[in-house]
Amino acid sequence: MSVMEKTRPISGELLELQKVICQYAVDYGLSFYEVIFELCDYETVNILAAQGGFPTRYPHWKFGMDYDQFSKGYAYGVQKIYEMVINTDPCYAYLLNANYMVDQKTVMAHVYGHADFFKNNYWFSTTNRKMMDTMANHRTKIRRYMEQHGSDVVEQFIDKVLSLDNLIDISALFETPELQRERKEIDKQAKDESLRSDDDDRSEALRSFMRSPYYKDKDKDKGEHSKKEHKKHKDKHHDKKSVKEDQEKEKAASLDPNNPTAQAEAVHALAKTGEIHKAPSSSRKDIMQFLAQHAPLTEWQSDVISILREEAYYFLPQRLTKIMNEGWASYWHSRIMTEKAACSSEITDFADHHSGIMQMSRKQLNPYKVGLELFRDIEYRWNTGRFGKEYNECENLYEKEHWDLRLKGGQAKIFDVRRSHNDITFIDEFLTPEFCNRQQIFTYKFNPRTGRNEIDTRDFLAIKQKLLTSLTNFGSPVIEIENGNYNNRGEILLCHRHYGVDLDLNYAHDTMKNIFAIWRRPINLATKYDNKEVIFIYDGKEMRPLT
Template sequence: MGNITPELESERKKICKIAKDVGLDFFETIFELVDYKTLNQVAAYGGFPVRYPHWRFGMDYEQLSKSYQYGLSKIYELVINTDPCYAYLMDGNEFLDQKLVMAHVYGHSDFFKNNQWFSQTNRKMMDAMANHSTRVRRYVDRYGQNIVEEFIDKCLSVENLIDRHAPYAKNKIEIVKEDVPKIDPEPVKPEGFEVNKEYMKDFLSPEGTGSGASEGSKRFPSEPTKDILQFMMMYAPLEDWQRDVLSIIRDEAYYFAPQGMTKIMNEGWASFWHSKLMTEQIMEDSEIIDFADRHSGTMAMQPGGFNPYKVGIELFRNIKTRWDKGQFGPEWESCNDLREKAHWNKKLGQGRDKIFEVRRDFNDVTFIDEFLTEDFCVENKMFVYKFNKRSGKFEIDTRDFKAVKAKFLFQLTNFGQPIIQVVDANFENRGELLLTHLFEGVDMQPDFMEATMKNIYAIWTKPISLATVMEGEQRIFRFDGNEFKSFALSKTSKNTEQSTSSEESK
């Protein structure tokens, strides 16, 4: 039990029991009552009491504190995915708020425990974070704050370059082993390359691709990899402490990744249950107005904005209704009679089971792909907006269902970030790094791209090239440590051109 007041504790027991009775299955959840300063601190640390030292947390803290002080926003709930699950209540919130938060938190806790995308996360992250903190602090003591902080800055610049689906691949260990560093006996031997003799054997008897035998076209890595962090950990010329820092950043990135992958579902699920439990069982009559106020505040959409809570809860409700009434399957799909559809009710009552199944198996991408229907789109007034160069404003582009769904899925895929792969770590046979952006119709932001490449250079210590599309043209951008250059793909060697374009056609 955390340090909450007896009143809250008795309420917690009640809510815990109610939540269990409706079928939620959660980790033991420990609530802590903290003042706003502590809450802001914990929130700045991503929910953890201790993190490695870095100014970024200070920045988040300042933003949270400032916006709290100015009354712009306040944190209602903060819950972390650990076992036991820790959640924070803010001292000074109204009693109703605390009850609402508790109900909401049990929803999250259930989601953490049961959603398969969280299955690979470290449930003892509290200890791991503390451990990370100790290690980084030790490096700070030994090498100095500026040096360590600067390196962390560089690592954070690439922290999103992980393979979000790797943890769920069964053969993930094999994949790691497959990454064989290529030792090139030819004149230009890459300096600072890690040469692992154990791997030599594998190299000497390469299996598979026949083209691998012809000189110059062998690739390392043999398959493009998205886990650039891991790749650099293994093959960049790093000192031990740097490798360790990089591994810390990577661990934490993987830990937080599922939360990004299930934002809509997770919030939707928790909101679905807080709303249901509060209105049906927990609340007293006198609290209804306040509840409505809080609930609608959370669900509100800014004009033209997008609120994951709202979309999530509505979708879950929609699924429940549809499966309760049997509004699914080929029969429903093929029915063209609108009147019949409006009164469609087969009284199947499968809604509850369905939403529990959905919360177990889906992530945001599959959730939207599977359950976003045209009716839902119309009902919730969804649209696609885009930037109009002439007016200099964001404007509503279309309300067409297919366009909305496509845009939606695009935003969710890979966390709405460009997918970057390492294709060649011995580019131009000089140990340079060639990255490819799997272009999906949207350019990267050039200044950020440039700065990120410089940071990668600092880690890899050899020129970095990146193949992408910029303003409709396939280009290679290259940073060689001094200069930043770009050239159209056709001007590079034939070999490169082919390989890169084949990557992009995938």
């Protein structure tokens, strides 16, 4: 069955081809979930690319923007989408119907590389492989919210949340259900104790708060799950006042976030539980989750945050392994094509297209190129034994030049590497001075005097440092939530972990404005600017340094 109206499963010659390429991939030792290829025209490819490979996404202009860009790029011949594959089980990949056979072969080989990476790389181990359905559900939900509350209202809220979609925590990828259960157990114990101690003087607000979405679940799953929790919850407190009455109150409070009293009560309640100014139970970096759980939101709003958060986490592993993932896929398409699949009449076309993909740029590193070359370099080094203490400390240049222990361990090594590394550890461990030299890598800097970017250095450590910095926390500043009840005023204190580069204050201002719109209380940000520790506060009107 095709995934959308406009794509169709491959058949005939292409299907035969797929079987052949698949067999090659298996013979080389790749392993993957079943790959389903779909054929479509460029228009459809543009649509799919704009939607991150998925046939359905929630309605939002940003997909229209990407579509605009892709179709213009295609129409004017500037760029062409080469391949697309999504991390699901089965794994879906798209072929452009106008491509030559040699391109189809290359793309298929490339796709099997990705499919193997998706399945075997550790950082992908917890991704939702049924994301196709999840995305479709997200669309349905958000459309329903739009029907209920107006599409402008919902879109505006989504815009604000998108502004936070890099405020997530890499380690949360490994929040497996067991871990979550464990953590919940501990949380529950702590909560029970604290509840017992102030059983009698619980205020109206606190009780109302205990039924609010924040209290409901700390789980990222929604839907039935939270319903269940809710029920459990009611049982627990059925001996207290009439449940119905409380529920109504809760409803009133949560439906009207503009109601200052309700809001103040909620904040007050948060403070009282003593829960909130400890770090949120799971992670300080997962600010999206914190807001979804603790901000004074209506149900749909907190659901929207959870939806976008789930999608952000789904795409996170791909952001963490861009170089490796593309490098791995390129390594395999190049091997499969040159060693097996390409026939003699196709080899020049293949070489032409391959070199197009591998094109080096003076302005930024091409992940395909760097990844592929690094995998090849690792293979070569582990084949010849050019690693370890002995090799590194060898001072005889001739000997070093002709070093070959005939270990033949290269293949096994790169398979290991693709299993356990991400881009940062990949670069950190395998980038060598010889490699940088051979690949002609340099760093550049803007020279204000000449008004242009100029080559700065080819020094290995500088290159490595710069590359690692740009990869740290997927290129985003590390922002943690320090306190959810700052100065006991229900304000948020965020803390920027400063590793040498200042924040862009204009962007920080607009981002804080968006967080403020969700939290409805002032947002504080501790950072370093111009080598000075400073706390900025956004109070709904402007951002200023706190004095």
